Amino acid sequence: MxxxxxxxxxxxxxxxxxxxxxxxxxxxxxxxxxxxxxxxxxxxxxxxxxxxxxxxxxxxxxxxxxxxxxxxxxxxxxxxxxxxxxxxxxxxxxxxxxxxxxxxxxxxxxxxxxxxxxxxxxxxxxxxxxxxxxxxxxxxxxxxxxxxxxxxxxxxxxxxxxxxxxxxAKYTMRMPKKKSQLSKSDVYYEEKIASGEYGGPMSRWWTHQQKQDMASWLLDLQYHGxxxxxxxxxxxxxxxxxxxxxxxxxxxxxxxxxxxxxxxxxxxxxxxxxxxxxxxxxxxxxxVDAMRSYHTFREQRNKWNSGTVELLTNKDLDVKTRHKGKIWRNQVKLFSDLLIRVMFIVLLAVALATDQYYWSWIWLTPIALASVLNIILALKTPMYRPIDVIMAGLLISPEMYLWVNLMTFGQVWLGKLSANKKDGWANQYAAESGKTRSKLTQGILLCLLLAAGGAYLCYNYRDFLTSATVQGAIEPYLMGGWVVLTYLTIIKSLMMVYQIWTLRGRHTA
Structure with missing residues (x-):
């Protein structure tokens, strides 16, 4: 240099x-x-x-x-x-x-x-x-x-x-102005769009999710000293x-x-x-500026999370932090979030396919707690919009955002098993400059095809799947899975109660 x-x-x-x-x-x-x-x-x-x-x-x-x-x-x-x-x-x-x-x-x-x-x-x-x-x-x-x-x-x-x-400093993501406010007949239209000051609905949605995520992190830090x-x-x-x-x-x-x-x-x-x-x-x-698309957000979080995991697991770096236990708990929390959702999807699919699903009102408890928690976080996020609070209460935005983070979490830990180390900075720069493209559309289509294929097979083989022989063979595993999922959900619910309790304080994000 x-x-x-x-x-x-x-x-x-x-x-x-x-x-x-x-x-x-x-x-x-x-x-x-x-x-x-x-x-x-x-x-x-x-x-x-x-x-x-x-x-x-x-x-x-x-x-x-x-x-x-x-x-x-x-x-x-x-x-x-x-x-x-x-x-x-x-x-x-x-x-x-x-x-x-x-x-x-x-x-x-x-x-x-x-x-x-x-x-x-x-x-x-x-x-x-x-x-x-x-x-x-x-x-x-x-x-x-x-x-x-x-x-x-x-x-x-x-x-x-x-x-x-x-x-x-406490960081707050800058919300882009509404792109719809610009007239396409404005001679400076292209220049204003290129400036990054304006954005569409999705870029504004991504910005708020990151802003609320940052607010949650800052509130937690302040609560703990x-x-x-x-x-x-x-x-x-x-x-x-x-x-x-x-x-x-x-x-x-x-x-x-x-x-x-x-x-x-x-x-x-x-x-x-x-x-x-x-x-x-x-x-x-x-x-600060936020990542305004799925692709740029994923590449940034891949870099952040892979770097964090590397610091946690690479003994050659010879560094330590008094927060190491907290960071490991965050990793365990993400793993439990992923495990609970995957287990729920699998168990629900098997239960419906074999006609062994029974509704219990207890499952509304974690949903209600999550709704309350996300409403409080939305209200404590600086410069929130009413639509942000509504989407948070309905759990639409938090769940979508969490799934993206869970995919990143899984990708990072699977990458630890790979012999080839990726350049996080290069990947993020390439995404931000438009040199690479997301595979989100292909992924969604693949999931829809798999779901449609599974539904078709279940419909055509319904008599076999709901037979006493199959139900008897599946029931012990199904019940055991629901029991494990219930305990995990109880633990997760208690964690949400604790987080709601901490948010009662005077701290601001």
Whole structure:
């Protein structure tokens, strides 16, 4: 990887600081923003930084890392820096094969020195003074936007105790505007659609499901003390000493590593291993983009989940988290969700085919609890819509969304048995850029064909399937299956009662 250009816009440069004493510089926060072909979003990201109320006596310096860009990201960043009068520098890289990790470490090395520099170049006196003036490092994505006062809340959280290594903002997915509001006769129609600001019903549906999922996760973290096992890369404020300790303890050339598809989670676990606390801010909010289609969502979750499983099972990484038990419980929960649904479908099909199905009102209990739970979650999700609450109460949206997550869960664990490791980042980029297509339609058609074939066979062989011989042979297994499913459902119902109890608190998502 080569660092090509360092372009300065604004009022300050770490290499030329006229009028500043060599022995002192105001404390500052630096923002590292990796941006790969983000010409459409970088201005909005920097506008969010311009909205921030900085702590008294603290400066903000912004570093946009234009990484392997083939668009106008660099130009747009410079224009926005001038427009908002930000202390902004653009770092341009080429040949970076480590994607976001390499881009972030490029910014880090510029400020803290490159340990792999064969010429052993030392920082100048001004650079050393500047490095000591940095009191916090903000890592954020180029398609994220901080809500007003977010940086102030993150700073207050980071400075509330000496052992806090990082504080993450609360993330809320931005809901796209209704595509139907646009007139197709608008001369800017295609440009507005391409901007990503507008979306159809399905993209809005996917956005809300992810927003509610994120709200549920954030509420759970806050209920259990605010400690988090992942400091999300969309917007987290780090203590520079904590990042430097990760570099030193793990003999790295930068805090971020490419050993995992979830580099932010790996860094968080390394911070915790070194004794630093990692928290979610109770007030600071950041607005982020959601995956707006089945295909892009699946590829993103495949990357996240496979990275999480790799951290849990790969002993060579030598990392640990105090939340390891919680993460394993989440994996067990997903497995139980999948097992319950598969068992129910199989048992119901066999019972109907052999005419041995008996309705019991007790099965309404978990359905009612799930409905109550999802209504509460929908109401606690920021900026919810009435239709979201209705769909949540009817369990239509939660069940569809859960099935997609269960398919991803199964795919990830089956992938552990495969000898070929997939590149999660590459697959997600390919999906987002439209280079790959979903096989959802083919999958649905296959399921419908199998269901229709099964129904046809059951109808034609109904006399045989409902005979006393077949019923007698099937009944012990069928009853045993229903008993197991009943116990599993009771356990799941108690878990939902507990989750409803935790949501009564004052915490907000």
């Amino acid at each position: 080569t660092l090509l250009v360092e372009k300065e816009e604004g009022r300050m440069s770490i290499f030329s600081m006229p009028g500043v004493k060599k022995t002192y510089m105001k404390p500052r926060i630096i923002a590292l923003i990796p941006a790969h072909n983000e010409e459409k979003s970088i201005r909005d990201c920097l506008a969010g930084l311009n909205d921030q109320l900085l702590p008294k006596g603290v400066d903000l310096d912004v570093y946009v890392i234009a990484d392997n860009c083939t668009d106008r990201t660099e130009e747009k960043a410079i224009q926005a820096g001038e427009e908002f009068n930000l202390n902004l520098k653009v770092i341009v890289t080429e040949g970076n094969k480590l994607r976001k990790v390499g881009a972030l470490n490029s910014g880090w090395k510029l400020l803290y020195g490159d340990l792999l520099d064969i010429y052993n170049t030392e920082l100048t006196e001004s650079q050393i003074v500047y490095k000591h003036s940095v009191k916090a490092v903000l890592g954020m994505d180029a398609d994220s936007r901080l809500a007003p006062n977010c940086l102030k809340y993150l700073w207050e959280g980071l400075m509330s105790a000496r052992n806090i290594g990082g504080v993450m 605010g400690s988090t096992y992942v400091l999300g890369g969309q917007a987290t404020l780090f203590r520079p000493e904590a990042l430097q300790e990760v570099v030193n303890n793990n003999k790295l050339d930068g805090p971020w590593q490419n050993d995992s598809d979830v580099e932010d989670m790996l860094l968080t676990w390394q911070l915790q291993k070194s004794g630093w606390k990692t928290l979610v801010s109770p007030k600071g909010r950041c607005f």
